[in-house]
Amino acid sequence: MMDGEMQEMMVGLDDIIMVLVAIEKKIRSLSPLIHTKPPGTTSMAEASRSFYTSLLPHHSPPTLRPRHRLGFRVRCSLGGRSTAVVAEEAGPVPWGCDVDSVGNASALQRWLSESGLPPQKMGIERVDVGERGLVALKNIRKGEKLLFVPPSLVITADSKWSCQEAGDVLRKNFVPDWPLLATYLISEASLKDASRWTRSELDMYLVASQIRERAIERITDVTATYDDLRLRIFSKHPQLFPEEIFNMETFKWSFGIIFSRLVRCPSMDGKVALVPLADMLNHSSEVETFLDYDKASQGIVFTTDRPYQPGEQVFISYGKKSNGELLLSYGFVPKEGSNPNDSVDLSFSLNKSDKCCKEKLEALQKYGLSTPHRFPLRITGWPLELMAYAYLAVSPPSMRPQFEEMAAAASSKMNTKKALKYPEIEEQALQFILDCCESSISKYTKILEGGGSLESVTTSPKQANRKLLLRQLAFDLCNSERRILFRAQYILRRRLRDMKTGELRALTIMNGFRKLFK
Numbered sequence: 001m002m003d004g005e006m007q008e009m010m011v012g013l014d015d016i017i018m019v020l021v022a023i024e025k026k027i028r029s030l031s032p033l034i035h036t037k038p039p040g041t042t043s044m045a046e047a048s049r050s051f052y053t054s055l056l057p058h059h060s061p062p063t064l065r066p067r068h069r070l071g072f073r074v075r076c077s078l079g080g081r082s083t084a085v086v087a088e089e090a091g092p093v094p095w096g097c098d099v100d101s102v103g104n105a106s107a108l109q110r111w112l113s114e115s116g117l118p119p120q121k122m123g124i125e126r127v128d129v130g131e132r133g134l135v136a137l138k139n140i141r142k143g144e145k146l147l148f149v150p151p152s153l154v155i156t157a158d159s160k161w162s163c164q165e166a167g168d169v170l171r172k173n174f175v176p177d178w179p180l181l182a183t184y185l186i187s188e189a190s191l192k193d194a195s196r197w198t199r200s201e202l203d204m205y206l207v208a209s210q211i212r213e214r215a216i217e218r219i220t221d222v223t224a225t226y227d228d229l230r231l232r233i234f235s236k237h238p239q240l241f242p243e244e245i246f247n248m249e250t251f252k253w254s255f256g257i258i259f260s261r262l263v264r265c266p267s268m269d270g271k272v273a274l275v276p277l278a279d280m281l282n283h284s285s286e287v288e289t290f291l292d293y294d295k296a297s298q299g300i301v302f303t304t305d306r307p308y309q310p311g312e313q314v315f316i317s318y319g320k321k322s323n324g325e326l327l328l329s330y331g332f333v334p335k336e337g338s339n340p341n342d343s344v345d346l347s348f349s350l351n352k353s354d355k356c357c358k359e360k361l362e363a364l365q366k367y368g369l370s371t372p373h374r375f376p377l378r379i380t381g382w383p384l385e386l387m388a389y390a391y392l393a394v395s396p397p398s399m400r401p402q403f404e405e406m407a408a409a410a411s412s413k414m415n416t417k418k419a420l421k422y423p424e425i426e427e428q429a430l431q432f433i434l435d436c437c438e439s440s441i442s443k444y445t446k447i448l449e450g451g452g453s454l455e456s457v458t459t460s461p462k463q464a465n466r467k468l469l470l471r472q473l474a475f476d477l478c479n480s481e482r483r484i485l486f487r488a489q490y491i492l493r494r495r496l497r498d499m500k501t502g503e504l505r506a507l508t509i510m511n512g513f514r515k516l517f518k
């Protein structure tokens, strides 16, 4: 979560929705009560079933055979298993969020209103940004509250499971919300084909970007989480969690949904939920509004921070995220230059041949840092922490007494937000950052200008050749990250040049004085 603010992800109707598993067959048959129960009493299994039948483009029956789909994952490791062990096993990386037909949207909307959703000023429609989204049906004022999705339609860790016993087992074992919801989705879902990045594609197209590392970390975390659940729970209750349904592939799929569609509600102590209809809202960096639970109306709402006219797509913010983070969790990259929160992670290391390398490393470790360490660069500059890390990296042995102060500042554990200043090594520190920037730029350039293999894709993701689409996403991301690095390079070079001319001027003046006194 960036800047402690609410972060949306969400489980899409079309995803949650995909529902209905074989488990259902074994357990209890879901009664066709969906349309007969009074509003507000809908069970999550019913919700899932209805989503499924109302939004899927083809009304294919739920299948036991797991097929893959969707997005990326988060840090949610349950156990202490070394993540490095599973990194290599991670295999193909599910990516992004498939967008299905809007053909059945009206059935979904009808069902939602029969289940207690109040009349809406927005409807699900095909849109230019995000393929499918919510569009204003009437004039919407700035500051207006919208949605009001009642808790009965929301999926949370407390939701009722089709297979109550399975849910109880997970809760008894204190499984945290994210893996619990992921397992819930598997138990309710049947899966579809996905756009997926393979490990080799990540290596090929995102080799210059730190996002590749983070993608691998995420897969690793999900893999470790699944392994932990399998060991502690699934293997002990095979009748509740049969492996043909609860396996690594289905787990990756459900985490993909969680990553791209889970809503964190600040007003419910950060409780996470999957919210139908709300999960049709696309992200815009130009708005700041986000989903939350509204105590007064007892529903999930958001408050518009701009007016909309009928026909306009309505947006929320998924949080102040960089393009890389948006690609990682949601599978899209905003238009170049359109994201004021964009940043690029750059990895910095201590010099191994530095005489004080060991002491510097110890100082870093004391404050929870290491070498290499990643820092975010923005179009507007770099964090004070990076400058402190650079000071530490270039400081000579005579500055030993300052190592700890530098490490503390690099970890942002210093209470003051004041920038450290060591004029005697400032030039080297800036040069250290510049060198790292330039070496990174050359990696991006190699990818971006490497024979024009990343040709442009203009058709919709659905129709586009999957490979071209993924390459294009990687291309867009690399371009936006390189742009930030170019800017940092420009600022650093200028500052270094100014310092050098300043030094030169000072030297000339000094020489002048010297001559005068002679």
Ligand SMILES: C[S@@+](CC[C@H](N)C(=O)[O-])C[C@H]1O[C@@H](n2cnc3c(N)ncnc32)[C@H](O)[C@@H]1O
Pocket (backbone or CB within 6 Å): 009, 010, 012, 014, 096, 097, 098, 099, 100, 129, 130, 131, 132, 133, 260, 261, 279, 280, 281, 282, 283, 284, 329, 330, 331, 332, 333, 334
């Ligand atoms: C919560 S869903 C929003 C609804 C989604 N468009 C759908 O049809 O299900 C999040 C997904 O919508 C798409 N999306 C959201 N905002 C977008 C944007 N600004 N540009 C492109 N795609 C976007 C991405 O595929 C993302 O994973």
